[in-house]
Amino acid sequence: MTHPWIPNSVEYIKKEMLKVIGVDSVEELYSDIPESIRISRDKWDMLPIGFGRSLSEIEVYRHMEDLFSRISSPRIPPFMGGGVWPHYVPEAIKSIIFRGEFLTAYTPYQAEISQGLMQALFEYQSLVAELLEMEVVNCSMYDWSSALGESLLMAMRVTGRKKFLVPETMNPMHKSVAETYIWPHNGRIIDVSVDRETGYIDTRDLESKISDDIAAVYIEYPHFTGVVDVNVDYIGELAHRFKALYIMGVEPISMAILKPPGALGADIAIGEGQPLGLGLNYGGPYLGIFATRWDRELVRQMPGRIIGLTTTIDGSEKAFAMILQTREQHIRRAKATSNITTNEALMAIASAVYISLLGRDGLIELAKHIWYKSHYAAKRLSELRGVESPLLKGEFIIDFTVRLPVSANIIRSKLKERGIIAGIPLGGHAWFRDSDILMTVTEVHSKSDIDMLVEAIKTIIEV
Amino acid sequence: MFRQAKWDEPLIFELGASGRTGFKIPEVEEDIKRVVGEFKIPEKIARQNKPNIPSLSEVEVIRHYTRLSQMSYGVDLGPVPLGSCTMKYNPKIALKYAFHEKLQYLHPLIDGDLVQGLLELLYRLERWLEAITGMDYCSIHPAAGAQGELVGALIIRKYHELRGNIEFKRELIVPDSAHGTNPATGTMAGFKVVEVPTGDDGNIDINALKAVIGSQIAGLMITNPSTLGLFDERILEVVDAIHSIDGLVYYDGANLNGLIGYARPGDMDIDIVHLNLHKTFSAPHGGGGPGSGPVCVKKKHVVDNITLVDLVPGYRIIYENGYYRIDKGGPYSIGYVRSWLGNISQLIWAYVYIASLGAQGLREAGEVAVINTNYFTKRLLGEAKYYSLPYGPWRYRKHESIVSVEPLKNETGVTAEDIAKGLLDAGYYAPTIYFPLIVKEALMVEFTESETKENIDSYINRLKELENMAFTNPEELKRMPRNTSTTRIDYVKANHPKTVTPTWRVKVLRDKGIISQL
Numbered sequence: 001m002t003h004p005w006i007p008n009s010v011e012y013i014k015k016e017m018l019k020v021i022g023v024d025s026v027e028e029l030y031s032d033i034p035e036s037i038r039i040s041r042d043k044w045d046m047l048p049i050g051f052g053r054s055l056s057e058i059e060v061y062r063h064m065e066d067l068f069s070r071i072s073s074p075r076i077p078p079f080m081g082g083g084v085w086p087h088y089v090p091e092a093i094k095s096i097i098f099r100g101e102f103l104t105a106y107t108p109y110q111a112e113i114s115q116g117l118m119q120a121l122f123e124y125q126s127l128v129a130e131l132l133e134m135e136v137v138n139c140s141m142y143d144w145s146s147a148l149g150e151s152l153l154m155a156m157r158v159t160g161r162k163k164f165l166v167p168e169t170m171n172p173m174h175k176s177v178a179e180t181y182i183w184p185h186n187g188r189i190i191d192v193s194v195d196r197e198t199g200y201i202d203t204r205d206l207e208s209k210i211s212d213d214i215a216a217v218y219i220e221y222p223h224f225t226g227v228v229d230v231n232v233d234y235i236g237e238l239a240h241r242f243k244a245l246y247i248m249g250v251e252p253i254s255m256a257i258l259k260p261p262g263a264l265g266a267d268i269a270i271g272e273g274q275p276l277g278l279g280l281n282y283g284g285p286y287l288g289i290f291a292t293r294w295d296r297e298l299v300r301q302m303p304g305r306i307i308g309l310t311t312t313i314d315g316s317e318k319a320f321a322m323i324l325q326t327r328e329q330h331i332r333r334a335k336a337t338s339n340i341t342t343n344e345a346l347m348a349i350a351s352a353v354y355i356s357l358l359g360r361d362g363l364i365e366l367a368k369h370i371w372y373k374s375h376y377a378a379k380r381l382s383e384l385r386g387v388e389s390p391l392l393k394g395e396f397i398i399d400f401t402v403r404l405p406v407s408a409n410i411i412r413s414k415l416k417e418r419g420i421i422a423g424i425p426l427g428g429h430a431w432f433r434d435s436d437i438l439m440t441v442t443e444v445h446s447k448s449d450i451d452m453l454v455e456a457i458k459t460i461i462e463v
Numbered sequence: 464m465f466r467q468a469k470w471d472e473p474l475i476f477e478l479g480a481s482g483r484t485g486f487k488i489p490e491v492e493e494d495i496k497r498v499v500g501e502f503k504i505p506e507k508i509a510r511q512n513k514p515n516i517p518s519l520s521e522v523e524v525i526r527h528y529t530r531l532s533q534m535s536y537g538v539d540l541g542p543v544p545l546g547s548c549t550m551k552y553n554p555k556i557a558l559k560y561a562f563h564e565k566l567q568y569l570h571p572l573i574d575g576d577l578v579q580g581l582l583e584l585l586y587r588l589e590r591w592l593e594a595i596t597g598m599d600y601c602s603i604h605p606a607a608g609a610q611g612e613l614v615g616a617l618i619i620r621k622y623h624e625l626r627g628n629i630e631f632k633r634e635l636i637v638p639d640s641a642h643g644t645n646p647a648t649g650t651m652a653g654f655k656v657v658e659v660p661t662g663d664d665g666n667i668d669i670n671a672l673k674a675v676i677g678s679q680i681a682g683l684m685i686t687n688p689s690t691l692g693l694f695d696e697r698i699l700e701v702v703d704a705i706h707s708i709d710g711l712v713y714y715d716g717a718n719l720n721g722l723i724g725y726a727r728p729g730d731m732d733i734d735i736v737h738l739n740l741h742k743t744f745s746a747p748h749g750g751g752g753p754g755s756g757p758v759c760v761k762k763k764h765v766v767d768n769i770t771l772v773d774l775v776p777g778y779r780i781i782y783e784n785g786y787y788r789i790d791k792g793g794p795y796s797i798g799y800v801r802s803w804l805g806n807i808s809q810l811i812w813a814y815v816y817i818a819s820l821g822a823q824g825l826r827e828a829g830e831v832a833v834i835n836t837n838y839f840t841k842r843l844l845g846e847a848k849y850y851s852l853p854y855g856p857w858r859y860r861k862h863e864s865i866v867s868v869e870p871l872k873n874e875t876g877v878t879a880e881d882i883a884k885g886l887l888d889a890g891y892y893a894p895t896i897y898f899p900l901i902v903k904e905a906l907m908v909e910f911t912e913s914e915t916k917e918n919i920d921s922y923i924n925r926l927k928e929l930e931n932m933a934f935t936n937p938e939e940l941k942r943m944p945r946n947t948s949t950t951r952i953d954y955v956k957a958n959h960p961k962t963v964t965p966t967w968r969v970k971v972l973r974d975k976g977i978i979s980q981l
Contacts, residue, residue: 003824005552005745007915008831017838017916021859026830029837029859030725032696037730039597041826044724047594050821057556060819064560070580077568083802086568090486092521094562097749100539101532104553105750108535109545109895112947113467113887116534117750123475126967130515135972136965140752142606145802153651173802180776180798184620184653230507259508279562282581283571283803284606285753294969294978296960305751309964310957312950319949321957323965329609329647330898334637334656339647342607342741346749353528356475357485359518365488368502376495395505416574424572444568447492 003054076449078421079377081399081440082224083144083171084274084286085251088444093277093353097346107305107341111321118320121345122307124352131255131355131363132269133262134291138304140343141288144272145174148249149181150290150303150338151268152216155245157301157337161215162187165244167201169194169430171224174249187215196431199227199392199401201235210238216245216268221261222254225438226374226399227392236265252276252289253370254397256363261291268292277354278347287347302327303338366443371397373450374441378402380454381439386461391436399440401426405461408437414460420453465890468533469948475527476967479519486521515968534948535750536892542918543892546863546907547642547690549720549742550892557745557815561808571803575788582787585804586780588814589757595817595825596716596736597729598759603805604777608717609644610800611737611756612684615713616652617797618735618760618774619682622711625765625774625795632681636705638667640691640899645684645715654681661901665693665854667701676704682711687728688721690899690907692836692860702732711735711763719743720911721833721861724826734771735760744813755809769795778804831912832862839908839919840864847927849874853902863909865902872904877933877940879904884951885929887944891922 002009008017014026023029030038055063077086097103101116108114108121125137141147152164164182166175168191179189192209193202201219210217217239222228229235236246248261250271255261261269273287274280292298308323329336358366378400381389386405390396404411408425415422427434441450519527537543543550569578585603592601605611616635623632635654637645640661649656657675662668667685683705688694695701705712714728716738723743728736740746740755748754760771773795781790789804820828837859844852849871852864868879883893883906895907910919932940944950956962960980964970972978 003820003827005554005819006824006828006831006912008835008912009827013916014831014834017834021834021837021841023859026834029830029833029861030694032694032858033722033726034696034699037699037726039725039727039730044826045822047822049591049594049825050817050819052821054821054824055819057819060556060815063818064556064815067580067584068560068563068565070583071565071569072577073565073568074573074577078570078573080570080572082572084571086570089567092485092525095525096528096532098558098562099529099532100537101535102537102750103558103747104537104539104543104550105535106537106543106545106548106550106748106892107751110536110883110887110893111952112884112944112949113536113892114534114750115948116468116472116531119472119474119534120528120531121750122966125965126474126476127516129966129968133514133968135969135978142610142753143801143803146606146610146800149800171802173799177799177801180617180800181651183798184617184651228504228508230505232508255510256514257504257510259510260514263511279567280570281562281566282569282573282578282807284801284806285808294972294981296981299965299981306965308957309967309970310953310962313953314950315953317949319952321952321954323957323963329643331643332647333643334646334650336643336647336650339609339613339644339651340607341609341644342748342752342754344606344749344753345751346747347753349528349750352475353524355516356519356524356527357521358488359479359484359486360513360516361482361518362484362486362488363516364513369488369491371502371504372491372495372499375499379498395508421570421573421577443488446489447495 074421075419077444079440079453080421080424082424082438083173084272084280085398085440085442086280086444087275087442089277089279090357092357093350096353097350102346102349115320118307120349120352122309122320124348125307127352127355128289129291131252132291133260134269135294136299137291138302138306139345140348141290141304142344143286143288144249144270145177147270147288147290148174148178151247151270152178152182152187154301154303155216156185156187158245158297159215161213163214164189165192165209165214165217167192167194167219167223169223169225170220172429198394199223199225200229200231200394203231203234206235206238210242212242214242214244216247218247218249220249222251222397225392225401226396227394228258228396230395232264240265251398253367256367262293267298273347273351276351278350285344285347287344287351301337304340304343369443373445374398374400377439377441377450384458384461398442399438402437402439404435404437407434411457411460415456418456420456422453465946467947470530470534472527472530474967476517478523478527479517481518483518483520485519485524541890542914542922544894544908544910546895546909547717549909549911551745551911552913553745553747554816557812560815561812579787582780584814585810586782586787588810591817592738592757592759596759597727598736599762600772600775601757601759602775602777603757603810605756605758606801606806607752607754608737608739608756609648611758612644612648612715613651614758614776614800615735615737616648618771619711619713620652621774621797622765623681625769631679634679635681636675636683638685639901640689641684641686642690642717663854665691665858666695666697669697669700672701673704676708678708680708680710682713684713684715686715686718688718688861691854691865692863693855693858694861698731717742718862720829723829734763740809740813745816746809746812753806753809755806776800828912835910835914835919836860836862836864839910839923842923843926847930849930863907866906866908867902868904868906871930871933875933875937877937879906881940882906882929884943885940886925888946889925
């Protein structure tokens with residue numbers, strides 16, 4: 001059988017090669033596999049793998065079209081965020097990241113032939129560094145949650161302590177991932193109360209819980225609830241007073257208008273890079289941001305790959321290289337800072353292109369645009385009878401909480417009947433009720449989309 | 464003659480002009496501004512200075528990154544025979560669906576009835592992976608191979624925890640030929656890592672293994688075929704030895720291409736397996752990710768009614784009454800290692816690959832990969848004098864071959880690195896070098912099934928040419944590469960505390976004297 005992806009699958013070529021090897025059949029090359037665990041050709045061919053035979057591209061195309069016909073992308077992008085958000089992905093990004101030189105490259109082990117790839121990754125690191133005002137950024141983790149897990153492990157290594165303080169309203173998925181990461185090392189996460197009126201951290205509760213056995217204080221910025229905590233400065237101060245690390249988890253677009261973690265004393269900043277030019281993709285691939293400030297011990301304990309700027313040996317030209325590799329698994333093995341190797345490099349390039357496209361003013365304009373749109377939606381919803389919007393009255397930019405007069409799940413499914421996908425029900429999380437929902441509005445939602453959402457909710461609750 | 468593009472391309476920070484933009488943000492409607500009022504954020508949290516991000520037009524951005532791409536190298540350009548990386552061709556039909564427009568706004572919490580076609584695909588992929596590996600349950604949750612390994616090691620931990628033995632089950636065995644991720648994973652999962660040596664035949668030194676085995680052993684991580692490209696002939700004995708002290712055996716599937724269609728880890732009584740979809744199943748590597756590292760387990764008894772299947776992390780795709788839905792893992796699951804279901808694009812890519820090839824095609828792919836390896840090894844060793852084949856030179860290789868440049872180095876001083884650079888100069892990507900650590904001056908070559916005989920022949924010829932050059936003109940070899948976009952790199956400057964530059968920001972702050980050495 002000759003296959004288009006297997007150039008040497010032509011019978012006579014195989015025979016020629018086998019002859020050079022000095023065997024009569026390909027099976028001989030597998031003769032060291034004990035008979036008892038070999039699978040016969042017949043048995044293998046009968047296994048339910050694929051569709052019983054190889055398919056032509058035409059057949060695969062028909063099959064995939066059929067599967068994709070049973071995926072309904074909502075006409076209005078979903079009003080859903082809470083850790084990943086619907087954003088427009090400029091076409092220019094795809095034209096870059098689908099170029100074979102990037103898409104089909106490996107990790108740039110051979111520097112001289114991979115300079116462009118490394119420059120793109122260095123620029124990703126550098127652009128994110130400017131957005132966060134943090135000095136060192138790695139070239140990606142898997143997603144926000146795994147970046148959080150790694151940051152907690154790093155805080156344990158740096159401080160030798162095992163306890164963490166987090167807001168009780170934090171992203172529940174992030175929390176459960178963090179727990180998986182720290183479980184083998186007996187790490188412990190302790191909730192800090194959040195003010196039910198504003199959504200801000202209850203600083204008095206934080207003051208009572210912070211002590212010199214806390215490894216790090218973690219805060220989301222903005223919070224999972226969408227609230228932008230106005231006490232982020234003080235929270236960091238408090239952490240540092242007890243020599244705990246201050247870890248901030250950020251949504252990157254809002255950093256264009258918010259005081260960045262570097263200006264707030266954060267030791268580590270992590271976050272989700274998905275808003276920077278990646279689709280929602282039903283869960284991945286995403287992009288974990290990981291940054292530290294300029295500190296020897298922090299950088300030494302940082303996980304992940306870092307690309308650095310250097311020169312050629314003769315010093316005549318700028319050049320790029322993988323740096324500080326003695327932290328990594330392929331050098332340090334059991335003593336590495338993490339086992340991560342493959343990360344989300346291509347997604348990092350997508351983000352570099354995104355930030356470059358929008359530029360300084362574009363990012364600020366986008367963040368303000370989203371601020372306007374979400375405030376408009378929150379305000380319009382607040383005019384509905386029995387609706388409290390926003391429920392948490394603190395500052396917000398993208399997401400906001402709403403208390404509905406009936407169960408959020410009921411409203412959600414009735415909206416869906418009208419072709420609108422909106423909100424993440426909050427019932428069961430922290431002290432939220434079944435009628436509470438996390439709403440999200442971004443630049444992909446037009447005013448008429450928002451008006452349609454508000455009108456639909458109005459009709460549903462007034463029936 | 465190969466010449467890589469060499470653009471004198473500035474950093475993005477040195478491009479553009481203030482006021483330009485490469486993407487127009489829609490204007491906020493006046494009605495909205497009227498309702499909301501002026502944009503305002505409290506002083507305490509408002510950004511004081513605009514971020515130092517350049518301003519470029521769309522055309523400038525496209526040119527910049529297109530030029531950078533021309534100074535990069537992937538499978539679409541030529542051979543990338545990086546050992547253990549399985550750099551296959553990435554079929555273009557898969558790209559159409561992997562990043563399909565319909566996925567753009569599919570929030571991971573979107574209602575299941577909207578994504579039935581996608582869930583069907585993912586569910587079927589899990590079942591296919593089960594059949595391929597001979598395991599009982601596969602989960603697509605982990606984001607990459609190393610995360611799959613972490614999951615595997617955490618399942619071992621949970622197994623012993625549930626059986627009440629974790630207090631003494633503290634050690635994880637890793638062969639010295641293993642990828643660095645294995646020992647690093649062991650540490651991340653809270654184990655002490657114990658290394659065992661490899662015998663001259665390339666198999667795990669079984670006596671050394673038996674010497675470290677005791678009740679403290681939680682399990683073993685094994686890569687088979689190993690990073691030497693050799694199948695461990697005593698795998699059953701190894702597995703039995705670990706099972707005899709209630710340890711679990713974890714199989715690193717990085718090298719599955721060397722085995723596919725001929726043997727399955729499940730039939731070797733392996734307990735846990737991870738796969739790399741961006742290796743064996745043709746998803747692209749993207750210059751370092753995204754990957755996808757599904758984990759598969761046997762329905763092995765843990766305690767009571769609990770089996771290893773209950774310990775698997777992440778979500779479950781359930782198919783019931785003609786409907787696919789997603790469920791959370793049960794109370795014994797190790798939890799989640801990332802927020803959502805999986806790296807969907809890579810999973811779609813693997814699905815297209817498996818659907819296209821079918822069982823027979825997958826075996827054919829593995830066979831041709833193995834033929835390519837042995838053809839390369841036989842020809843090179845037969846025709847060149849100063850390359851050697853450490854560990855079981857009489858044995859056939861599987862997916863990859865590890866050739867040592869040590870004889871050549873002893874004669875001429877030319878190293879594996881020099882040879883690698885000499886390959887780059889001819890327009891080929893170099894093999895993985897200096898790995899596995901147990902082979903001196905290693906060249907780790909893996910052509911996969913995607914390479915043509917012609918390219919393998921010219922790769923061999925190039926290696927012979929370089930061998931010759933090592934004697935006739937070693938200085939020239941040491942000056943290579945010259946045809947790539949840059950010459951050899953200053954790693955001392957790259958890493959020195961006084962000059963290390965991980966971001967543009969560091970350069971600027973250092974130039975201004977604001978930060979000192981790291």
